[in-house]
Amino acid sequence: MSTLIASVGFGLVTASILALAAVGFTLQFGISNLLNLAYGDTMTAAAFAAYLANRAGADLWLMLLIGGAFGAVVSLALNRFVYTPFRRRKTSLFGMVIVSLSVAVIVQNLLLAGFGPSFFTYQIGQSRTLRAGSLALTVNQLLIIALAVAAMLALHLLLTRTRLGKAMRATSTNPSLALGCGINTTRVVGMAWLLSGFLCGVAGVVLVANTTAFQSTTGNDFLVLVVAAAMLGGVGKPYGAMLGALVLGLVTEIAAGIIAPGLKEGFAFALLVLVLLVRPQGLFGDATSRAVAA
């Protein structure tokens, strides 16, 4: 029982990191109809940017900001200079997957060439461990959970209460109609990539802050879980990605804690296959996303 409770604690932390990453991933898909496989490596790149800042003396907050900003700029540049031109050439959906996979391989190996195959660690100090029964989490882990909850709330408010958020939803649902209604879709798409890139960068930094050691492949290893969370919720659905992240985070950590640590990703994956078999549009998929996933 105590293992279970402890696993739930870790599950919430993993779910928080996953939610930050999966929501960004799903936003990119929703707005640009693209499964960006370079997402995980952008996370790593942002984590390295934060690492350099950390070596120059930055604390966790500043690192989050720098990582987020770096992720935002890289994602915006990727969309502007690689993905959009390819899409203008009418590259097929799968062609775009190959394009993003190539970008992923290039980014990852540039990082490898630059930083080498060794592991890196942030110097952020050991934070205090807070205990409540068998639930034990560090202050930093609680911080990650709070950060994720705050980010999700902010995103919710952005999407429902602001003109920009509404324009994003409109563009995501029907780009040509949105353009016809006077929405500057190019700008909205750019903003969406900035936003998702920021989430991506922050996710990269908290992923590393939580797992302590990272290398050039860390983000890409995490990408499988991110994709699974996004698909579980129905790709393109921010709320679906949040739910998918919560489910996957809890399932993987509980499976790791109770059954076998090696089965972590295996369980996540089995869950994904099950959902895709029964409900290919994902948990949150409605009539429109059924069309997408059909």
Add this chain to the structure above:
Amino acid sequence: MSAAAVFYLTTLLVYVGVDILAVWSLNLQWGIAGIPNLAWILFQSAGAYTAAVLTLGPSSGNGGFQSYIIGARLPFPLPVLAGGLVAGALAALVGLVVLRRLRGDYQAVVLLVITVTATLLVENFPRFLNGPAGLALIPQPLSSRFASSIGYAWFYVALTAAVCAAVYFLVVRRITGSPLGRALRATRDCDFAAAALGKNIVGLRLFVFVVGGVIAGISGALLVEFITAWSPGGWMYVESLVVFTAIIVGGTGNDFGVMAGALLVPVLFNEITRYIPTFGSPYLVDALQWVVIGGLALLFMWFRPRGLFPERRRTMALGGPGTTVAGPGQAGVEAGRPGASQGSGAGTSTAVGGAGSGL
């Protein structure tokens, strides 16, 4: 030629044969039928592992330093055939999950997730296939019958060539040059039109997915029996990108074009890096090689998306018996662009998915 040069040459030739089998296999799945099989390497390594555990004998052999399942010592052609069969069965299983109702890029990403997970499972369960260390000391088949290792190497080159020829004439050509190939290209270029004409899209895709899987398995089995070792590091998902790049460079959908791609991308690139003097750290050349592979895929997708040797555009004269619809440039069954495999938007695949799952 010195013995070392001959050994180098023969090894290279075996790799050429295996890479050609690889591009044919993926070209059937992707080039002809439009299935974005990002898990391709999984099927090659399923064949390799199967052949390995069926050749190695009980895992207590060699001092029991590696642990793996089954552990039999079957006579020569059986492990390779079993490798093909297991890979084909795995393809059928994966295909049933992935090919039924998912949109093209979804399929690609789910296949990617599958291959990454498979690597993790093999690495995390050392008793299954010896984990990250992989399998080694696999006995070369029939090698006891050859007096010299060079003679054996030439024998294996001939064997690989024979397998390539058999696969080409018995399988690849019979599919690409037949009504079956036409139907597959139709599902690739305009799947709802093919469905409207009564083609069973899911059945066709599943069929070619399994056939491609069998060829991939045989290629892996042939390779592992020759190089005598196989480990998860050699079948990371990015290895599939190499085969994709070979096909894109050579000419998607063109049997001979992709052969040229196999010679240019995996073979030539591996050989060139051998002659680059090592500079910087030992991993640097390796990392830059991957950067170049990724860049090559991007460059070709941008400047020459149909490859060096584009697929022949098959056209049909209007007015012949039963040809009221098809014509080049229209939503013709045979006239589409090879790159535009999955339609161009969500709307298109809606209709397809609906038709496909209803069949």
